[in-house]
Amino acid sequence: MSRLAALAKPQTGYSYAFMDAFAKRELRRRMLKAVAIPGYQVPYASRELPIARGWGTGGLQATLSLVGPETVLKVIDQGADDSVNAANLRRFITRMSGCQTTTDALQATIIQSRHRIPEEILREGQILVLQVPDPEPLRAVQSDSSACHHMHADADYGQMWLVLYEQLVRYKRYIQGASYPSLVNGRYLISPSPIPRWDTPKLHRAAHLTILSAGREKRIYAVPPYTDVRPLEFSDIPFQVEDQRTWADERTGARYKFMNELPQADGTARYELSDTGYAEKLIAKQRGQAVTIGRTYYDDEGNFYHDGYLKPPVIPEQGG
Amino acid sequence: MVLLDVVGLTKTFTIHHLDRHIPVFHDLCFRLHEGQFLLVTGQNGAGKSSLLRCLYRTYLPNDGHAYYESRYGRVDLARAADVDIALLRREEIGFVTQFLRPRPRVSALELVAEGLGELGEARARDLLDGFGLKPELYSAYPTTFSGGEQQKVNLAHALARPRRLLLLDEPTASLDAQARRSLCQRLADLKAQGVAMIGVFHTADEIRALVDGEIELRGARLGLPTHDDETTHGGFYVAD
Amino acid sequence: MTAISSPLSYLNRVDEPRLIGAAPLLRVQGLCKRYGRIQAVQDVSLDVYSGEIVGIVGESGSGKSSVLRLLNLEELPDEGRYTLALPTAIGLDGVNLFSLDRFTRREVQTQHIGIVYQNPHLGLRMGHTSSGNVAERLLISGERSFHALRAAAREALAASDFPLDRMDDPPRKLSGGMQQRVQLAKAIALRPRLLLLDEPTTGLDVSVQALVLDTLKRLQRERRLAIIIVSHDLGVIRALADRVLVMRQGRVIEQGLTDQVLDDPQDAYTQQLVHAKL
Numbered sequence: 001m002s003r004l005a006a007l008a009k010p011q012t013g014y015s016y017a018f019m020d021a022f023a024k025r026e027l028r029r030r031m032l033k034a035v036a037i038p039g040y041q042v043p044y045a046s047r048e049l050p051i052a053r054g055w056g057t058g059g060l061q062a063t064l065s066l067v068g069p070e071t072v073l074k075v076i077d078q079g080a081d082d083s084v085n086a087a088n089l090r091r092f093i094t095r096m097s098g099c100q101t102t103t104d105a106l107q108a109t110i111i112q113s114r115h116r117i118p119e120e121i122l123r124e125g126q127i128l129v130l131q132v133p134d135p136e137p138l139r140a141v142q143s144d145s146s147a148c149h150h151m152h153a154d155a156d157y158g159q160m161w162l163v164l165y166e167q168l169v170r171y172k173r174y175i176q177g178a179s180y181p182s183l184v185n186g187r188y189l190i191s192p193s194p195i196p197r198w199d200t201p202k203l204h205r206a207a208h209l210t211i212l213s214a215g216r217e218k219r220i221y222a223v224p225p226y227t228d229v230r231p232l233e234f235s236d237i238p239f240q241v242e243d244q245r246t247w248a249d250e251r252t253g254a255r256y257k258f259m260n261e262l263p264q265a266d267g268t269a270r271y272e273l274s275d276t277g278y279a280e281k282l283i284a285k286q287r288g289q290a291v292t293i294g295r296t297y298y299d300d301e302g303n304f305y306h307d308g309y310l311k312p313p314v315i316p317e318q319g320g
Numbered sequence: 321m322v323l324l325d326v327v328g329l330t331k332t333f334t335i336h337h338l339d340r341h342i343p344v345f346h347d348l349c350f351r352l353h354e355g356q357f358l359l360v361t362g363q364n365g366a367g368k369s370s371l372l373r374c375l376y377r378t379y380l381p382n383d384g385h386a387y388y389e390s391r392y393g394r395v396d397l398a399r400a401a402d403v404d405i406a407l408l409r410r411e412e413i414g415f416v417t418q419f420l421r422p423r424p425r426v427s428a429l430e431l432v433a434e435g436l437g438e439l440g441e442a443r444a445r446d447l448l449d450g451f452g453l454k455p456e457l458y459s460a461y462p463t464t465f466s467g468g469e470q471q472k473v474n475l476a477h478a479l480a481r482p483r484r485l486l487l488l489d490e491p492t493a494s495l496d497a498q499a500r501r502s503l504c505q506r507l508a509d510l511k512a513q514g515v516a517m518i519g520v521f522h523t524a525d526e527i528r529a530l531v532d533g534e535i536e537l538r539g540a541r542l543g544l545p546t547h548d549d550e551t552t553h554g555g556f557y558v559a560d
Numbered sequence: 561m562t563a564i565s566s567p568l569s570y571l572n573r574v575d576e577p578r579l580i581g582a583a584p585l586l587r588v589q590g591l592c593k594r595y596g597r598i599q600a601v602q603d604v605s606l607d608v609y610s611g612e613i614v615g616i617v618g619e620s621g622s623g624k625s626s627v628l629r630l631l632n633l634e635e636l637p638d639e640g641r642y643t644l645a646l647p648t649a650i651g652l653d654g655v656n657l658f659s660l661d662r663f664t665r666r667e668v669q670t671q672h673i674g675i676v677y678q679n680p681h682l683g684l685r686m687g688h689t690s691s692g693n694v695a696e697r698l699l700i701s702g703e704r705s706f707h708a709l710r711a712a713a714r715e716a717l718a719a720s721d722f723p724l725d726r727m728d729d730p731p732r733k734l735s736g737g738m739q740q741r742v743q744l745a746k747a748i749a750l751r752p753r754l755l756l757l758d759e760p761t762t763g764l765d766v767s768v769q770a771l772v773l774d775t776l777k778r779l780q781r782e783r784r785l786a787i788i789i790v791s792h793d794l795g796v797i798r799a800l801a802d803r804v805l806v807m808r809q810g811r812v813i814e815q816g817l818t819d820q821v822l823d824d825p826q827d828a829y830t831q832q833l834v835h836a837k838l
Contacts, residue, residue, distance in 0.1 A: 154663055158700035162685075165699065166692050168706055169728050234706035336828030377817055379824040392579040401577035402803050402817050403609055408579070425774055435781070 017064040018096040023047050027065035027220070031211055034222035039184025040152075041135050041219040049215075056089055056114060057215030059131035063093055063112045066127060066211075071099035074108035079116040079258070079274035086114075103277040106294045115178070117199040119257050119278045120294035121305055122208035124225060130193040132214035135221065137181045137191035157189050157232070164232055174239065182231045184223055192229070198241045198258045202297050203229040204308050230309055239309075245302060247271040252282040256302040321389065323485060323516045324352040324375075329384035329398060331367070331374050344370045345537055348384065354484070355514040357507075357530045359521065362537035368520040371537065372487040374398070375518065376415045377405045388413075388485070414483040416491045418471045428465075429458040432476045440480070447476035450502040472499055479506055486510065488519035492526065500526060574816075577607075583645050585610045585753055585786045586631075591640035593626055593810075600626040601637065602810035610753065613780055613787040615801030615818060617794060617833070623810040624790045628758050631788065633657060633669045644754065646672055670700050674747025678759035680739035683746065686732040690742045691717065693731065697749045716745040719782075721775045737768035741775070748779060755779075757789040761796055773799050794834065798822055806830045 015021060023045070030044040049057050056077075067073065073093060077086035081103040089112065090101055102108050105118035112129040122128060138148040141159040151157070160181050167175045174180075178194040182203070192200055193212055203210060203223050210223040223229055233239035247259045250270050257278070259271040273279040284291045297305050329348040332341050344367040352358055360368045373379040375386055375397055386397040390412055395404060409415075426434075432447060433440035448458060451472040457465065462473045475491060488507075492500050504526050511517065511530055521527055584607035593601040601623045608614050616624040629635050631642070642657045646668075652660075657668055677683045684693050691713040695703075698712050717727050722741040731739050740760055747755055757776070761769040777800060780787050791797055797804055797818060804821045806814040806829070814827040825831045 154666065156666075156700070158696055161699040161704075162688065162692055162696045165695050165706070165709060166688055169689050169692065234709075235704045236708075237706045333824070334826070336831055373823070378819045380816065380820055380826060390579060392581070395579055396575070399575050400579070401575055402815070402820075403577050403607075403612070404575075404579040405817060406612070406802050425771065 014096065016097065017067050017093075018049070019047055019061065019064050023061075024065040027061055030220050031062065031065070031222060034211070034220050035209070035224045037188070038224050038227050039188030039190045039221055041188075041190075041221045043218055044220050046215045046218040050092070051088070053216040054133065055085060056112070056131040058213035058217075058220070059112045059114070059129045059215075060089060060093070061215060062129045062211050062213040062220065063110055064096065066110055066129075067093060067097040067099050069098050070109075071097065072107050072109045073099050073101045074103060074105060074111045074277065075101075075113070076111065076116060076118070076275075076277070077114045079260070080276045082276065103280060105275075105277055106292060115194055115196070116258070116274060117195055117202045117297075119273075119275045119296045119298070121297055122206065124207045126208040128208055128210045130195070130210060130212045132191070132193045132212045132219075133216070134179075135191060135212065135214040135217050135219040137179070137189050152188060155187065157183075160189060160232060164234065168234070168237060174233070174237075177242075180231050180239070182229050184229050185227050186230075188221075189232075190221060190223075190229075192223075196242060196258060197231075197239070198244075200229070200231050200239075201241065201304060201308055205229075205306065244271075249273045249279065249282075252279060252286060254279075254282055254300075256298045256300055257296065321354050322351055323354050323356075323389050324397075324518075325385075325387040326350050326352075326375075327385045327387070329371075329374060329386055330382050331370055331379060332382050350533075350535060352485075352516050352518065354516055355511055356516050356532045357511055357527070358516075358518045359524055359527070359531045359534040360518060360537060361520075361524070361534060366537040368537055369489055372415070372489050372518060372520060376409070376413065376487055377402075378415075391484075412484045414478050414481060414486045415489065416475060416478040416486060417489040418491060418493050418495075419474070425461065427459045428453065428462050428473045431462060431473060432480050434477075436480060443480055444476060447480055447506075448472065450506060451476055451499045452496070452502065468494060468496065468499075471495060475499075475503060479510070483510075483515055486515055486517045486519075488517055488521070490520055490522050493522050504530070580609065582609060584608055585645050586788075587641075587643045587645075588631070589641045591627065591630060591637050591642070593623075593630060593635070593637045593640075599810050601630065604640075604807075604810075604812055606805065606812075608754075608786045608788060610786050611780065611784040612803065613776075613789060613801045615797040615804040616788065616790045616807060617792060617797055617804060618807035619792060619833070622807040624807045625758055626810075627807070628675075628756050628788065628790050631754075632673055632675050632756055633665050644668070644672060646753065670697060671750055672752050673754050673756065674750070674752040675756040676740060676743045676747050676758065676760045678762050680731060680736070680743055683743045684731045684739065687730050689728040690722070690731055690734065690745075691727040693742055694745045694749050697746055701750055712749060713745070716749040717742070719748060719779060720745040721771070735768075736764050737772060740764065740772055744772075744775065744779075748783070748785075751783065753786060755785045755787045757787060757791075759791050759793075760789065762791070762793065769796070770799075776800060794822060806833065 027044060030042045034040065034042045047061060049060055051057060073090065075086045075090040077083040080086060094101055105111060105120045108126065110127045110129060114131045117128065136148055138151055141163060142148050142151060164174060178196050179191045180197050180200050181189055182192050182200060184190050192203060205226050205228060207225055209225055213220045231239040244259050248255045249259065249272055254273060258274045260274050262270045262272060264270060281291045281293050285293060295305065327349050330346045331344040333344065334341050360371060362368050370379055374381045377397060381398040384398055388395055388397050390408055428448065429441060429444050432444035436443060453469060453472045457469060462470050492503060508530055586608040588604065588606045591601050591604040604627055616627060618624045630637050636658055640658065643654055644657065646652050694713040694716050695709040698709055703709055714724060714727065718724060720741040722745055731742050761772050764772065773796065779785060789800055801818045804818045805812050806821065808829050814821060814830045821830060822834055825834050
């Protein structure tokens with residue numbers, strides 16, 4: 001038992017928030033540079049962490065560099081606060097930093113996320129840290145990374161446009177589902193993590209700061225508050241978000257929020273809100289509990305919260 | 321007006337690998353006015369075609385001058401820049417031979433009317449009809465034509481464009497009688513309009529009426545002019 | 561004995577252009593390019609006017625393709641000036657294109673110069689649609705309307721005599737002649753003033769070759785393009801070019817009107833070349 005107790009004793013011998021001060025300082029400097037050049041991929045020395053590369057080490061390093069005792073942290077994975085990966089990351093960060101946690105997007109000061117941006121509108125001062133598997137939007141068309149650097153330097157994105165052209169010719173619509181290539185501040189093309197198309201417009205002129213960090217690829221980039229982020233779209237074929245107008249959350253009846261589809265044995269499907277923190281609050285409210293539900297990016301008619309560039313959802317045009 | 325003033329024109333072929341020089345003509349001089357017809361005669365190999373080609377710059381003269389009064393100004397055909405010669409070939413100087421180099425998928429009518437603008441087709445029909453090409457061939461491709469038919473298309477093509485100087489290299493050879501008469505009539509019309517011509521003809525009988533002067537080439541040396549009194553020929557003279 | 565000009569003097573025997581009023585579209589002076597110990601291009605100068613087709617002939621290694629790469633701004637020379645008489649608004653009057661920064665150079669290359677390579681793999685994305693290959697140039701130049709792109713791709717392909725029902729087939733599924741038409745459509749999509757052709761019909765069947773040449777000739781007439789065609793095939797040059805330059809060991813050893821160079825070649829090497837081919 002004494003040996004077990006020895007193994008289970010509180011962690012000591014680590015710096016605050018696991019990473020040493022120099023590493024955190026480097027990361028913070030890289031983040032400042034990324035904020036200064038919106039959308040530009042800043043290389044950084046990705047550290048070893050006690051989780052494997054590819055499991056969110058990029059986001060984790062960014063969060064560990066930013067976290068403090070006063071931080072209120074929310075960690076989500078595919079919209080869920082309770083998935084294994086999110087839970088592990090949350091526990092690790094709290095243990096290493098003593099910060100508080102929440103599942104409420106409105107309460108959080110730092111939100112580390114994989115694949116989703118919460119449904120409630122984030123405000124100034126909040127930081128969204130997105131875990132990025134592949135930061136290079138040009139990778140699909142150019143395998144040589146130094147050639148990609150040249151293309152970014154020249155703003156030579158013709159090939160990406162060509163990809164969209166080919167999609168329209170072959171499928172009559174943009175088929176890119178997640179990581180929809182978007183132009184930041186009219187200059188750098190980014191791959192906005194693999195967030196669904198639904199979440200892409202949320203980056204445009206957002207009040208919060210978004211940090212995108214790829215641990216394996218050692219690149220960090222940012223969308224500063226109130227920065228233009230526009231998906232590539234032809235002037236006559238508008239970018240569209242996923243059409244889920246007929247889908248309603250089975251527990252709350254909520255609509256026009258991003259849904260998970262749960263296929264059933266009989267061939268039908270049930271739908272549930274992808275954003276579990278938001279779903280919890282809706283359920284609590286329906287039970288008469290006192291909760292504050294923030295304004296959402298998409299209202300209950302599916303209209304986006306600001307004029308932005310997004311047209312109201314329509315069925316994708318056939319033809320063209 | 322003097323259109324062409326040839327002074328001391330000399331052509332010698334140099335064949336490097338044989339280290340041989342083959343003189344064709346030497347120190348050739350003559351003068352041609354607008355609307356004049358100069359007949360070039362001589363034995364086979366005397367350099368008749370070579371003279372025409374030197375004036376058209378298919379051959380590069382070695383020495384001498386061929387001053388030509390173009391609409392853009394006076395120019396020496398023997399040494400004018402290639403682009404200037406190309407311009408004159410497009411607009412002022414025509415070379416008429418019996419040989420056609422047809423292009424695929426271009427019909428006889430299109431070929432003749434090419435670049436002539438709106439009236440081109442009517443003009444082309446008129447010319448092809450004059451040379452006796454069967455109307456059913458107008459929209460066919462000359463690549464498939466017989467030699468005689470190709471030649472008619474070629475003559476129509478060469479004569480359809482407005483020219484100020486025509487170089488005629490045996491255009492009547494192997495033509496049938498009707499086409500021959502039509503060609504001569506056509507040349508007479510052009511001459512009346514002021515077009516100057518220098519011609520080599522296998523049989524000169526049919527164009528004899530058009531001829532204002534004649535030079536005979538004798539291989540490497542200018543032959544004696546058949547008419548050496550320039551006053552009787554409206555300012556046209558041949559001199560050595 | 562008659563006075564015979566020495567073999568080299570004919571290069572100086574021709575005057576400066578005097579009749580042709582316009583300035584040349586393209587002017588290259590003193591082009592030199594060395595690869596390691598090989599002097600690939602040595603003091604090449606060239607003027608090309610709008611509506612003109614100029615051929616460059618020579619054997620392999622004569623430097624003709626190097627000249628074309630330099631003219632396409634794919635490479636920079638060791639020495640030389642290169643100007644294009646583009647519309648004044650573009651602001652490149654008299655500017656040596658070799659001195660431009662990489663970004664502007666690429667813009668000039670995309671907007672004002674079209675090129676067709678012998679090997680379609682060099683000029684085309686074989687897996688994309690043919691129309692996409694053509695549209696790419698317009699995309700790079702900033703066209704953002706899908707329907708405008710479709711229309712422009714269709715127009716350029718039609719102008720290249722490409723069958724429109726196959727416009728969305730990938731080039732890898734097309735015949736060699738068709739691939740060259742896609743390259744040509746891509747090259748002319750932005751209506752450049754200058755078109756560069758690097759052995760465009762080499763490797764094609766003779767009949768297909770004739771059709772491609774016919775298309776080129778028609779385009780040159782309709783669009784008043786200045787075309788420079790590099791070929792070792794004198795038949796192609798004779799069929800297409802108004803003027804021709806003969807290159808050997810990086811130098812221009814003879815130039816003139818095509819029929820003159822081919823029928824009355826002055827230089828010993830040109831005579832060999834012409835007699836070997838005809």
